[in-house]
Amino acid sequence: MRCPKCGSGETRVVDSRDATNAVRRRRLCENCGNRFTTYERVEVLGPLVVKRDSTREAWNRTKLAEGVRIACTKRPISSVRIEALVDGVEAQFIGSGRQEIPTSEIGTAVMRRLRELDEVAYIRFASVYLRFRDVNGFLEEVERVRRPARPSEDQLAMEL
Ligand SMILES: [Zn+2]
Incomplete structure (x- = not known):
């Protein structure tokens, strides 16, 4: 996941929690210290x-x-x-x-x-x-x- 501020690919997840039909992740850019949030849709997997x-x-x-x-x-x-x-x-x-x-x-x-x-x-x-x-x-x-x-x-x- 790239940092939206500086474009660095060196970001890490600092917190992860379930939101409605999604996973909300707080991310930290190791390069510039920018913190940002991403939402990832949960795929309905399984039979x-x-x-x-x-x-x-x-x-x-x-x-x-x-x-x-x-x-x-x-x-x-x-x-x-x-x-x-x-x-x-x-x-x-x-x-x-x-x-x-x-x-x-x-x-x-x-x-x-x-x-x-x-x-x-x-x-x-x-x-x-x-x-x-x-x-x-x-x-x-x-x-x-x-x-x-x-x-x-x-x-x-x-x-x-
Ligand atoms: Zn950054």
């Missing part, structure tokens, strides 16, 4: 998720992670390990180069990894997932229960 009713939706890491996090509520599982689990699922499917992935495969992949991580979380996820037979049905249920009239302490803690 489409095929739901049981054959409709498609974009791959959604946030939704996936949320489902796993709910299953892990009050279990001794760090958020780092949850993120690592989601990373593994993403790597499996996004790395596959496939265009479309059925939700059943995603649910099965999550269950397999959860089983290695924590039995209780696994049973929770599996019972909900198998009942809904569709990971999106489960995730919609997760969204529904996450919007109570009054959030509980647990839910507030999860927001942190």
Whole structure:
């Protein structure tokens, strides 16, 4: 990235954060000390998720992670390990180069990894997932229960 002031290519990122559909980066020019901001559009990568009713939706890491996090509520599982689990699922499917992935495969992949991580979380996820037979049905249920009239302490803690 070139400095817009002096044209030097010796710039570095000093801060990076998510903005709406973009990543906002603060950059510093090593040559003249100029600080400037760039916005990089986030490409929607990843396969489409095929739901049981054959409709498609974009791959959604946030939704996936949320489902796993709910299953892990009050279990001794760090958020780092949850993120690592989601990373593994993403790597499996996004790395596959496939265009479309059925939700059943995603649910099965999550269950397999959860089983290695924590039995209780696994049973929770599996019972909900198998009942809904569709990971999106489960995730919609997760969204529904996450919007109570009054959030509980647990839910507030999860927001942190
Ligand atoms: Zn400069």
